[in-house]
Amino acid sequence: MTVQKIVPVIMAGGKGTRLWPLSRAAAPKQFIELIGHQTLFQKTLERVSDASLFEAPVVITNEEFRFLVAEQARAAGVDLSAVVLEPVARNTAAAIAAAAAVVASRFGENAIIQVLPSDHDIDAGDAYVSAVREAAAAAAQGYIVTFGIQPTEPATGFGYIEEGDALKGHARKIRRFVEKPNLEKAKEMLAAGGFYWNSGIFFYPLPVLRAELQKFAPAVLDAADTAVAKAVHDLDFTRLNAEAFSASPDISIDYAVMEKTDKAAVIPTGFAWSDLGSWDALWKNNEADGNGNVASENTTLVETKNSLVITRGTHVAVQGLEDIAVIASEDAVYVGHLSHSQEVGKLVKMLSADASKAKLTENHPTCYRPWGGYTSVLNGERFQVKRIFVHPGKKLSLQKHHHRSEHWIVVRGTAEVTVGDHVQMLRENESVYIPLGEVHRLVNPGKIMLELIEVQTGSYLGEDDIIRISDEFGRN
Numbered sequence: 001m002t003v004q005k006i007v008p009v010i011m012a013g014g015k016g017t018r019l020w021p022l023s024r025a026a027a028p029k030q031f032i033e034l035i036g037h038q039t040l041f042q043k044t045l046e047r048v049s050d051a052s053l054f055e056a057p058v059v060i061t062n063e064e065f066r067f068l069v070a071e072q073a074r075a076a077g078v079d080l081s082a083v084v085l086e087p088v089a090r091n092t093a094a095a096i097a098a099a100a101a102v103v104a105s106r107f108g109e110n111a112i113i114q115v116l117p118s119d120h121d122i123d124a125g126d127a128y129v130s131a132v133r134e135a136a137a138a139a140a141q142g143y144i145v146t147f148g149i150q151p152t153e154p155a156t157g158f159g160y161i162e163e164g165d166a167l168k169g170h171a172r173k174i175r176r177f178v179e180k181p182n183l184e185k186a187k188e189m190l191a192a193g194g195f196y197w198n199s200g201i202f203f204y205p206l207p208v209l210r211a212e213l214q215k216f217a218p219a220v221l222d223a224a225d226t227a228v229a230k231a232v233h234d235l236d237f238t239r240l241n242a243e244a245f246s247a248s249p250d251i252s253i254d255y256a257v258m259e260k261t262d263k264a265a266v267i268p269t270g271f272a273w274s275d276l277g278s279w280d281a282l283w284k285n286n287e288a289d290g291n292g293n294v295a296s297e298n299t300t301l302v303e304t305k306n307s308l309v310i311t312r313g314t315h316v317a318v319q320g321l322e323d324i325a326v327i328a329s330e331d332a333v334y335v336g337h338l339s340h341s342q343e344v345g346k347l348v349k350m351l352s353a354d355a356s357k358a359k360l361t362e363n364h365p366t367c368y369r370p371w372g373g374y375t376s377v378l379n380g381e382r383f384q385v386k387r388i389f390v391h392p393g394k395k396l397s398l399q400k401h402h403h404r405s406e407h408w409i410v411v412r413g414t415a416e417v418t419v420g421d422h423v424q425m426l427r428e429n430e431s432v433y434i435p436l437g438e439v440h441r442l443v444n445p446g447k448i449m450l451e452l453i454e455v456q457t458g459s460y461l462g463e464d465d466i467i468r469i470s471d472e473f474g475r476n
Helices: 040-047 063-076 091-107 126-140 183-192 206-216 218-229 242-246 253-258 279-284 338-353
Strands: 006-011 058-062 082-086 112-117 144-149 160-166 172-178 195-205 232-234 237-239 264-269 299-302 308-311 316-319 324-328 333-337 366-369 372-380 383-390 398-400 404-412 415-419 422-426 431-434 440-443 450-458 467-470
Touching: 006 040, 006 091, 040 063, 040 112, 058 063, 058 091, 063 082, 063 366, 082 091, 091 112, 091 195, 091 206, 091 218, 091 253, 112 126, 112 206, 126 144, 126 195, 126 264, 144 160, 144 206, 144 253, 160 183, 160 264, 172 253, 183 195, 195 206, 195 253, 195 264, 206 218, 206 253, 218 242, 279 308, 279 324, 279 338, 299 308, 308 316, 316 324, 324 338, 333 338, 372 450, 383 440, 404 415, 415 431, 422 431
Parallel strands: 006 058, 006 112, 058 082, 082 237, 144 264, 299 316, 308 324
Antiparallel strands: 112 195, 144 195, 160 172, 160 195, 172 264, 232 237, 324 333, 366 372, 372 383, 383 450, 398 440, 398 467, 404 431, 404 450, 415 422, 415 440
């Protein structure tokens, strides 16, 4: 089956915290390594990397995640067509409308786009590729197409799609969308047949998408078009105009278009899929050992069954438990029954409401920057220890601090360090002192990752005590 190339539009702006404590507002699940050494965002990029089927993807995200997107795409070896930055959150209808306008300007007004979340786990084997081709073919016939996932259980955490009349190929008209049901209703739908989980993955022919938005949500389309027309290009990013984009109604694409259009179609599919909305879902979607356990490195499980154990450093030992999730990040540990893991969101809300604990839901100990990042290792009164990592060829801003001095010790790679008017090269096991108020810069001129230990001392150690004098990434 020959179809025109598809333009992937990857939605990567969500800030969900249902996989706390690994997922935080500033580092949500799509950008973290859960099991294995790839993030969900990188797996999503991999699914659209076949150049015979896909054009270079467009990613829509927000200001806070822009460098995460760029760095993880670089690490995955995937070139992006555009990274579109939402100035405010306006739900999926406005995001998709804006991305569609960007795609039209780059690939033509008759392009077919595949809109896909960046935080789903999918078996991208032959069944998936076949479904993509079927969906693209149906979209080329003027339909708005989604994948219907064959239910494996009467799940209450997903919306459902009821299939209608048959179309060409394996596509079927959509009879109706069903909101997340209670358990009794979910069981009834599975018994009746013809119902599928709503995957949230859509294929749109641009002319049809724009026509349906104009018919059912003209204010969304107008706001998105104006925001793109007035967008500013900053480095590799497209910044949507804030005033125009903010004028869009806050509405999902499901409510804005999909539940109203008569052009909706579904491709029933059988490939493995999960939105990984809970620790229980992560456990179900990974290969378990003989005792039903899924565990990361640095764990020991004794007389433990049907459990999920993940750690980010500290060795975790679990003994004599069943149906348990034990999740240890660098600064917090969650322990709960897997069967209760849908309730983690309530726990996060409780933590967020307590000023002394809210930071645990917002920031991860490891923070990423356009040049690399840092991990907070130890905090005390008037001192802080960090591990800093800088990618080859990258440089930090030329900067100074009003309230702290710093000691840098190189543990891997080579550093070019500017302190005042003096520039020097530091190699492994060499160090330098940066006095309070002195202008300084760190550069990795080498071919391997630069790692160093930074010890800060002073009266105030906040990240906002940075006066940037020169920055290649345009930050103030």
